[in-house]
Amino acid sequence: MTSHVRLSRRSLLGLTAATAAGAVLGGCGDDDSGGKSGSTKKIRWWHIANTDPMLSAWAQMARQFEATHPGVKFEITPLENEAFKTKLTTVIQAGDPPDIFHTWGGGVLFQQADAGMVKDITADVGGWRDTLIPTALNAYTKDGKTYASAVDTGMVGFWYNKELFQRAGVSAPPATWAEYLDAVRKLKAAKITPIALAGKEKWPGHYYWAYLAMRVAGLDALQQAAVDKNFNTPDFIAAGDRLAELVALQPFQAGFLAAGYSSADGQAATVGNGKAAMELMGQWAPVVERDNSAGKKGLGAKLGFFPFPAVDGGKGKITDAFGGGGGFAVGKDAPPEAVEFLKFIAQPENARIEAKTAGVLPVVTAAQDAVTDPNLKLVGETMVNSTGFQLYLDQAYAPAVGQQVNDSVAELLAGKASPQKVVQDITTAAKQG
Incomplete structure (x- = not known):
């Protein structure tokens, strides 16, 4: 990934x-x-x-x-x-x-x-x-x-702009998915772009589905799916449903589907220049944000970090990490x-x-x-x-399966695939492999 x-x-x-x-x-x-x-x-x-x-x-x-x-x-x-x-x-x-x-x-x-x-x-x-x-x-x-x-x-987690959160009335990092969606709504109401995403490169998008699958189905289920070559289960569909909830809020920056990660107007630069409130990214994020921001200054003390939230009723633990x-x-x-x-x-x-x-x-x-x-x-x-701990899915799985995860999640983020189609296509790739 x-x-x-x-x-x-x-x-x-x-x-x-x-x-x-x-x-x-x-x-x-x-x-x-x-x-x-x-x-x-x-x-x-x-x-x-x-x-x-x-x-x-x-x-x-x-x-x-x-x-x-x-x-x-x-x-x-x-x-x-x-x-x-x-x-x-x-x-x-x-x-x-x-x-x-x-x-x-x-x-x-x-x-x-x-x-x-x-x-x-x-x-x-x-x-x-x-x-x-x-x-x-x-x-x-x-x-x-x-x-x-x-x-x-x-590990991957949310890097966020404390100043923009405060301006939108988000008093603390969200601990649950419901709280996260509420934070997105507050940011949009304050006319702040909630999330920067490099849709063109696909791998950053797969982080969302992977983490939601971990939180909804549990870490063991995500690992067992690769062994069974079957991702077409209610829990994995539910993970896609949760991601679809986020997509419906239109939380990403304008033109995110064509945005790169480290390009001049890409995901890292958008956060580093204060034009979006957060990104879901690995431990390298602060350095890349800084290096791609105006004057190579980044957010400095305004930057914060919080783990991916828990999902109410999910089988996974908020203390399970992905990266x-x-x-x-x-x-x-x-x-x-x-x-x-x-x-x-x-x-x-x-x-x-x-x-x-x-x-x-x-x-x-x-x-x-x-x-x-x-x-x-x-x-x-x-x-x-x-x-x-779960390794990036596009590396943990066989190459064809990992690529299908990236491709299918990208289609969901673009509104071109349903949660059901995502798991069906990944399962097909796993069985063919």
């Missing part, structure tokens, strides 16, 4: 700029051996931090590693999130994965592992597993085998130094750089002291107190 400069889910800018950046960072020599022959071992590294400051920070870590590993040269390709997924799919299908590449784990990673495209690094990651938070590798591990090392973690983080997988033909580099960036001093620079929650226990932002700390505390 990711969807920072955020490493956990999504990234910024476009393919043209990213490709140009990749060309600049890729000038590491002409040997194309990939570590198979010759004195130079080229490591092709694809990541989604395609804007500064993290773009330069990753490049600096690569140079430091090269300095202590003679003969190793990095060819770095930074890509925007959607361009990354498209390009990675192409090279994976061609049997030529990068040596190191970003992953959100889950069904997508496991399908790549089943195809023999990534290395089993269980034994290797054991060398630094104990330095990570307990749940760090869950999204990257299946049947006791680990296929990627975690870098950061987090994920980012990690790096190692391609099947990568040289041993690729795995060594993953250990290198997991050192506390490097994890602190990412936490401070990218505004993310590190998975390295010793780097937790690098988190100073009050809202990010609140996200971390919410995760610590969570009773369950």
